[in-house]
Amino acid sequence: MYIKKILIAASVVGLIVLGGVSIYIYNVIFSPNTAFDTETKSVYVSTGSSLQEVVNQLHPFLKDTDNFITVANKKGYGSNVKAGHFVLKKDMNNNEIINTLRSGNVPIQVSFNNQHRLENLAGRVAEQIEADSLEILRAMISKPFLDSLEVSPLQSLKYYIPNTYEFYWDTSGEEFRNRMVSYYNEFWNENRLEKAEALNLSPQEVMSLAAIVQKETAKVEERPKVAGVYLNRLRRGMKLQADPSVIFAIQNQNQDFETPIKRVLYKDLELDSPYNTYKYKGVPPGLIAMPDVSSINAILNAESHDYLYFAANPENPGYHKFAKTLAQHNRNARAYQNWVNKQKIYR
Incomplete structure (x- = not known):
């Protein structure tokens, strides 16, 4: 009887201990372990991070890091840390957090506007993804890459159409570059290719011309009209005589x-550069900037008119006065030059 009581007591104690252990394990694994009040919190895990580095980053967002480490080790997360952008949700437990960190890499939106150079673009993109600007730039100017596409660095600007794109945060420089080429090829669909062919222009020439239109006017609604002027000049074998191309030629020569x-x-206007459209006919051999979609569409859907000239309109800043004859244009140009002189703008 005495032994039976001991066994019963031992069983009861065992059950109590087992229950306590079970409750502890349950709490460690399944109890909410987030320490933020917002609905979500983004976490960015760098490539090659250790478990401790992840824990250090998660520390402000967790109630109990020790419990997190315990579950992470049990699930083998420490030996298989994944890089990326992960979104934790309020009241997640350790099991859910680790599962999210394992397979919940969430894409981010990468945006950039029209940049003058690849260096500027690399810096802008590096602010948004894991790769630094040097890695991105090296990928973009890689000789094997440029040779494979038969383009120069300035011509390669065409592949980076300003917009918002979806990328994974841990995208490498090469992956970014290759994806942008894919986006460019998708952009030049059958419809756009047909419009370019109807203008007797290659996609490269459309992009180069669009870059000039981009720099000529910041007014999106005016771009098709400006594009029409340049197309009229090309059809007549006239020089484009675009001031932005001269400015670029100067800056490119000075590397400033x-x-x-x-x-x-x-x-x-006498500067000897293939980008000086006052000296050389036709479309420049590369892009003076990255044109956005509105400028590209302005070329492909240019306004049909008889204008051959335009000059900045001092009476309506940001816009231009258009002319069909050189005499009319000279009057418009003189009015603008007088205004510039009054503003004491000498360079």
């Missing part, structure tokens, strides 16, 4: 893209 040039001087 930071110092602004607000006024083109007569001496600048």
Whole structure:
């Protein structure tokens, strides 16, 4: 009888201990372990991170890091840490957190506007993904890459159409570059290719011309009209005579893209550069900037008119006065030059 009581007591104690252990294990694994009040919290895990580095990053968001580490080790997460952007939800438990960190890499939106150079683009994109600007730039100017596409660095600007794109945060420089080429090829669908062919322009030439339109006017609604002027000049075998191309030629020659040039001087028009459209006919061999979709569409859907000239309109800043004859244009140009002189803009 005495032994029976001991066995019963031992069983009861065992059950109590087992129950306590079970409750503890349950709490460690399945009790909410987040320490933030918002509905979600983004976490960015770098490539090659250790478990401790992840824990250090998660520390502000967890109630109990020790419990998290315990479950992470039990689930083998420490030996298989994944890089990426992960979204934790309020009141997640350790099991859910680790499962999210294992397989919940969430894409992010990467945006950039029209940039002058690949260097500028690399810096802008590096602010949004894991790869740094040097890695991105190296990928974009890689000689094997450029050779495979038969483009120069300036011509390769066409592949980076300003917009918002979906990428994984841990995208490498090469992956970013390759995806942008794919997006470019998708952009140039059958409809756009047909429009370019009807204009007797290649996609490269459309992009180069669009870059000039982009720099000529910030007014999106005016771009098709400006594009129409340039197309009229091309059809007649006239030089484009675009001031932005001269400004780019100066900056490219000096390798100084930071110092602004607000006024083109007569001496600048003699600069010997394939980008100087006052000196050479046709579309420049590369892009002077990255045109956005509105400028590209302005070329492909240019306004049909008889204008051959335009000059900045001092009476309506940001817009231009258009002319069909050189005499009319000279009057418009003189009015603008007088305004510039009054503003004391000499360069």
